[in-house]
Amino acid sequence: MLPRTSPSARNAGAKFPVLRKAVPVFAALGDETRLRLIALLCAGGALSITQLTIGTDITRQAVTKHLQVLADAGLVRDVRQGRERLWEFEPSRLDEARRSLDTITEQWDQALLRLKASLEA
Template sequence: MSPRTSAAGSLQKSAPVFSALGDETRLRLIALLCAGGALSIAQLTAGTDITRQAVTKHLQVLADAGLVRDLWQGRERLWEFEAGRLDEARRSLDTIAQQWDRALARLKARLED
């Protein structure tokens, strides 16, 4: 498999993560979960005008992307951040950055010749 094919596969695998993070509410939920550990929907909606039903839908999108997971503590459903998928997405962005750096270096070399 060529590096280009590998990079394309990595980006395709990370696309759901980038899509899930493309919403302001979901970004806020991720930030809260990163800062506060496992939280209930009541805790996630406290002090906001977002309904519990809306937060539940956003959390499901994040869960489908592998960014959060739910766990049960007694009768309470808690949500926590899963860093693994975000790390994969970061590595995809690093690959793109390296490709851009190489392309810009080639362009610079050609312009200087």
């Protein structure tokens, strides 16, 4: 059963499209393996699946599936180099997610200011 949400929570996506656009990014980054893959790609540039599995017990097939989720979210892209496929980080979607967090931060700041004013009144 899905948790119930308030009408204001359901309307948040309509009022703030930047939040809706960031959902796939946050969902993709919510997995520890995918977050580790992003960290590796940020530090090491374009890497092959073989390079991404070195030193782990994760199969290349599992890494491929995780990379596809990240690609669907726009966080990575593959580049053909001969017969090999290299994966690289795509920072623009992460910047969009950061902007959505900035929006949420601003909402909280405004809510706290309203609460403060109400308590002081």
